[in-house]
Amino acid sequence: MLVAERLTKTFASGNRTLTVLAEVSFAVDTGATCAIVGPSGSGKTTLLGLCAGLDRPTSGTVWLAGADLNALDEDARAALRAQHVGFIFQSFRLIPTLTALENVMVPLELQGERGAHDRAATLLDRVGLGDRLDHYPTQLSGGEQQRVAIARAFIHRPAILFADEPTGNLDDDTSHRIEDLLFELNREAGTALIVVTHDLELAARCERTIRLRGGRVVEEMGDSHWEMGAEASAA
Template sequence: MAKILNIQQVAKSFKGGTKKIMVLNDITFEIESGDTFSIVGPSGSGKTTLLGLCAGLDRPDSGTIILCGEDISKLNEDERAGLRNQKVGFVFQDFQLLPTLTALENVAVPLELQGAKNAKSKAMELLDKVGLADRYDHYPSQLSGGEQQRVAVARAFSNNPDILFADEPTGNLDVTTGENVVELLFNLNKELGTTLVIVTHDLELAQKTQKILKLKGGTIVSQESGKQW
């Protein structure tokens, strides 16, 4: 199968006062198209930093990141943004919905920005897929945490992404609601063939993915197979 993400010897540091703090060092792994993949590790191990690099939100200090066939370390900010808009989806722990827009409008906005025709009808189809067609006219404040995250999932799939990055997608949800959101992500992965990359503290969730990458102190301590969904 084709590699959708290829990370080779990536390192990333940040300045902390006068010191340089190494956050990631010598990170190498690959993800095949259509796979489910999780990144786990304790707080401060570099998980979210790695996710940001993989998705082209930031650049590494050194190493190579090839995302959807593009060497993103060689792209400028506008080019990386263009690649993300066309081929990448995101789901965050804190939902990141626009509070002044309805569920339908939150999902439709990315479609409208891409110049899609019938953005509203496509957004309704996506809300229907996540079981929220009857809540389309509700604002985020009128929705439960689980419903907000399902809207966020619908929005993440609005550009029919090749790869979706989920950063602690169940972190703000109770167990049952979190399981429902996870089931939704995996079902959409199967139905649409979207590669799924999850950053999580939840080892039970990680075990549902095909591959598990464990980080500690900014380095890879293991890569293993999960049980799969």
């Protein structure tokens, strides 16, 4: 579903070059779940943006849903995202002139699919906002806006969902409900999940965790770890 190969991202900063990501490689299978953790500024949001085709790497390759993103122009990448990718931004990025319901309908309407209204209403109900359909983003609390963003990311049944701190602004109860929803979607629809989080409990619910520090992968925990453990104990 996703293969990232030696992704490097640098920015020019005055007369110096700032390396934000250095040679990051990993792969995520169809239907798999993966957490990305690391301190503030370690490159998590940058990595998510590169993997989702929102931004281009300085060097390295991303294969997403069978396509080499480097080979696609901006329009082709947008089309690929519209079809296969859901993205929950750290800052939500709702459209201010649209109601909650209309915001959630956007990805499905972009694809010219019918039934957007009813499906959006159902999803907003599932995230606990059934009585906020006609509110505009400014009339919603931060956590409510986040839940609208989550419903919007689900609506077109993406094959892969990128979520940047999806529970960062929510209380414990709401966080758990949103987490359950993410993993339900993963189980029901086989949506691969890539979740950036500071919440170690949420990371532990994913099959693997990739830890970044200073733009590099410093640790990978998950299935292969367990296998190594099993081999070691069998030997």
